[in-house]
Amino acid sequence: MSTHLHTEDSQLINDMHRLSKKFQKLVRSMMYSVPSNPFISVRSWKMNEFKYxxxxxxxPTLMRGLFSRELAYGDNSEGEKKYPIVARGNDKFFNIGEAPWSDWSTLSLHTGPTYTLSLKSNGCIIFVIVTTKHALGSMQGKRLVDKVKTEEQLASRSWEKNWTAIIVELCDDSFEEHVLPHPTEKSGLHLHGINATSREFHTVPTETVDAFAEERGIIKTPAIALNLIPEVKSFADDIAKTGKWNGKALEGFVVHTHIIDPKQGSTTRNTRPPYPIGSSLLQSKVR
Incomplete structure (x- = not known):
C-alpha cells in the first residue's frame, strides 16, 4: 500500500467525484499521463473560481491546485476507491478586505504569530509532482513531472517528507513579460513555499523552504517575519507609500500565518475564516 495514502485524503477525492457528477459546472477534472511514464495517470481538479x-x-476543500491518483487495487469494503493526493496547492487566499474574513480586525482575532511576509511575484505557478512508479510497495521508480536541477535528489527528499507539492514560480521576461520586469539574474524558478500533501493546508516553515531552495539551486523568495497584526499593517502601509522594498519596486506581499481559537472580543461582526483551527493561512496584501 502507498505510504502516502490517508483516509481523510481519499475521502476528499471521493467527495470531489460525487460533487463533480452532481454539479458539473461547480467542479470538473481531467486525467493526464505523466510525461516520463505514460502508464501513470494523474487527475487534475478545478473548481469554479467565483464560488470560492x-x-x-x-x-469540500478550498485548495487551488489539487492532483490525485486512483490506486490499482480497487474498491474497499464500503465500495469506495482509494485515492492518494499527489500534489496540493495553496488554499484560496484573498486580498485584505476582499472577503468577509480577510479584514484586519478579523485577522487579528483569528490568526496568530508568526506573520511571515514573502515577496509576491507575477509569474507562472508550477507544481512539482512526485509519485512512485506503481503507487504501491517500494520507493523505487520515482517520477518527476517538472524537471528542475538535481531532480533525483529533489524527488527523493520530497517523497520522504511527503512534500509532493513544491510551489515554485517561473519568472522570466523572455518567456512571459510582466508589469514589473525581472532582472536577468532573478529569472528562473522562485520557491514560494512547500506544502504538506494532505487534505488540510499545512505549509513548511520559511527557514526550511529557504534551505531547500539553496540546496536545489532554486531562487529564494525574500521575506520578513513580524509578530503582530498591527506590525504587519504598519509595515504594509509604509511600503505602499513608495511601492518599493529595499529600494526595489514590488507587486505586494503574501502574508503567511495560521488559524487559532478566536481571541476574546470576537463578535458576530467578524466572520470566521473558513479554515480549521491549526491550518495554515495565506493572505495577500497588495501594495
Missing part, C-alpha cells in the same frame, strides 16, 4: 467567495462554501 460563497458562504458557506460549496466545496
Amino acid at each position: 467567495y460563497d458562504i458557506p462554501s460549496p466545496f
Whole structure:
C-alpha cells in the first residue's frame, strides 16, 4: 500500500467525484499521463473560481491546485476507491478586505504569530509532482513531472517528507513579460513555499523552504517575519507609500500565518475564516 495514502485524503477525492457528477459546472477534472511514464495517470481538479467567495462554501476543500491518483487495487469494503493526493496547492487566499474574513480586525482575532511576509511575484505557478512508479510497495521508480536541477535528489527528499507539492514560480521576461520586469539574474524558478500533501493546508516553515531552495539551486523568495497584526499593517502601509522594498519596486506581499481559537472580543461582526483551527493561512496584501 502507498505510504502516502490517508483516509481523510481519499475521502476528499471521493467527495470531489460525487460533487463533480452532481454539479458539473461547480467542479470538473481531467486525467493526464505523466510525461516520463505514460502508464501513470494523474487527475487534475478545478473548481469554479467565483464560488470560492460563497458562504458557506460549496466545496469540500478550498485548495487551488489539487492532483490525485486512483490506486490499482480497487474498491474497499464500503465500495469506495482509494485515492492518494499527489500534489496540493495553496488554499484560496484573498486580498485584505476582499472577503468577509480577510479584514484586519478579523485577522487579528483569528490568526496568530508568526506573520511571515514573502515577496509576491507575477509569474507562472508550477507544481512539482512526485509519485512512485506503481503507487504501491517500494520507493523505487520515482517520477518527476517538472524537471528542475538535481531532480533525483529533489524527488527523493520530497517523497520522504511527503512534500509532493513544491510551489515554485517561473519568472522570466523572455518567456512571459510582466508589469514589473525581472532582472536577468532573478529569472528562473522562485520557491514560494512547500506544502504538506494532505487534505488540510499545512505549509513548511520559511527557514526550511529557504534551505531547500539553496540546496536545489532554486531562487529564494525574500521575506520578513513580524509578530503582530498591527506590525504587519504598519509595515504594509509604509511600503505602499513608495511601492518599493529595499529600494526595489514590488507587486505586494503574501502574508503567511495560521488559524487559532478566536481571541476574546470576537463578535458576530467578524466572520470566521473558513479554515480549521491549526491550518495554515495565506493572505495577500497588495501594495
